[in-house]
Amino acid sequence: MPYFDIKSFNELRPGMILWWVLDLACLCEQSIRLGGLHKVTASMWLVLLMHGIYIVDALYNEVRSISLLLWHPPCLPYLTSINPAQIAFSASQTEHHRALAISTMVSTRSSNRETVTTVTATTQIDIPLHPLSFYVSPISKPSSIIAHSLKRAVSTTTKEVTLAQVGIMSALIRTYNIRNDPVRDSLGVLSRRNTNKVNYKAKMSW
Amino acid sequence: MFSSSSGVIPLTHSLYAVAFSTLLLTTGLIGGLLINPSTSSKGQELLSWLYDRWLGLLTAAFVNSVLQAVAVYWQSFHSGELLAKGGNSGNFVYDVSSFFMNECSHGD
Numbered sequence: 001m002p003y004f005d006i007k008s009f010n011e012l013r014p015g016m017i018l019w020w021v022l023d024l025a026c027l028c029e030q031s032i033r034l035g036g037l038h039k040v041t042a043s044m045w046l047v048l049l050m051h052g053i054y055i056v057d058a059l060y061n062e063v064r065s066i067s068l069l070l071w072h073p074p075c076l077p078y079l080t081s082i083n084p085a086q087i088a089f090s091a092s093q094t095e096h097h098r099a100l101a102i103s104t105m106v107s108t109r110s111s112n113r114e115t116v117t118t119v120t121a122t123t124q125i126d127i128p129l130h131p132l133s134f135y136v137s138p139i140s141k142p143s144s145i146i147a148h149s150l151k152r153a154v155s156t157t158t159k160e161v162t163l164a165q166v167g168i169m170s171a172l173i174r175t176y177n178i179r180n181d182p183v184r185d186s187l188g189v190l191s192r193r194n195t196n197k198v199n200y201k202a203k204m205s206w
Numbered sequence: 207m208f209s210s211s212s213g214v215i216p217l218t219h220s221l222y223a224v225a226f227s228t229l230l231l232t233t234g235l236i237g238g239l240l241i242n243p244s245t246s247s248k249g250q251e252l253l254s255w256l257y258d259r260w261l262g263l264l265t266a267a268f269v270n271s272v273l274q275a276v277a278v279y280w281q282s283f284h285s286g287e288l289l290a291k292g293g294n295s296g297n298f299v300y301d302v303s304s305f306f307m308n309e310c311s312h313g314d
Contacts, residue, residue, distance in 0.1 A: 010274070028251075
């Protein structure tokens with residue numbers, strides 16, 4: 001009998017594959033609500049793409065990547081499919097044009113002090129708060145970013161406030177990590193050159 | 207259960223490599239169901255069943271995971287079991303919850 005590891009099994013079969021199936025289920029739900037697969041919003045396709053990349057990577061490199069994953073109860077697919085579920089729940093057709101919210105984390109360092117902030121650069125600045133991107137204005141102080149995000153989040157629904165809090169927490173954690181990581185100094189030097197003119201669209205990098 | 211003399215379980219691809227093909231098969235079946243115009247609407251309704259019962263499925267999965275954690279913990283007291291590094295502390299709470307939070311039990 002081959003060696004059977006119940007944790008690996010939970011990770012891959014009900015974990016990764018059911019996650020993908022749940023994503024597709026959210027796609028179908030949005031398709032039903034909006035009336036046809038051709039009306040599915042771009043944010044939904046983006047979530048499917050990103051999740052798909054992660055899932056294919058995890059399954060293709062199974063044994064090597066499996067120890068990188070830190071937590072995987074069978075609940076994992078349900079929790080990670082919150083994003084597409086929220087999009088399917090809240091998407092309207094007018095959002096379709098504004099939803100190209102490819103957000104990326106740009107860490108920058110202000111020129112006069114050693115504050116490292118995490119900034120999400122978005123392709124459009126008037127994007128409503130939704131799971132793919134939390135709104136961040138071009139301000140270098142983390143406290144201002146948090147205040148701004150909260151101010152914006154308060155005016156939205158409760159579900160979106162929760163998601164904004166998750167975004168703020170991840171930004172704080174990333175700020176802490178970057179500040180305490182000497183390897184990241186090169187990143188700070190790179191971005192310090194560009195801090196005179198604040199143009200986060202131009203500084204978007206993957 | 208085979209273990210080498212050094213105590214390390216040989217991880218072969220005999221069992222694991224199937225998961226990627228399973229993903230491809232699943233994607234192909236669902237994609238074919240959705241792309242085909244004659245079955246598309248029916249397939250969408252079929253799949254949105256998962257969306258509608260998300261909370262119930264989550265609850266069932268949580269109960270299932272707790273039961274599995276207890277079962278695996280009980281099984282770990284049997285003789286001859288290889289225990290993971292992170293799940294072998296002797297503390298009850300830590301060892302049971304290692305099913306959820308630690309790395310996979312096949313160790314390094």
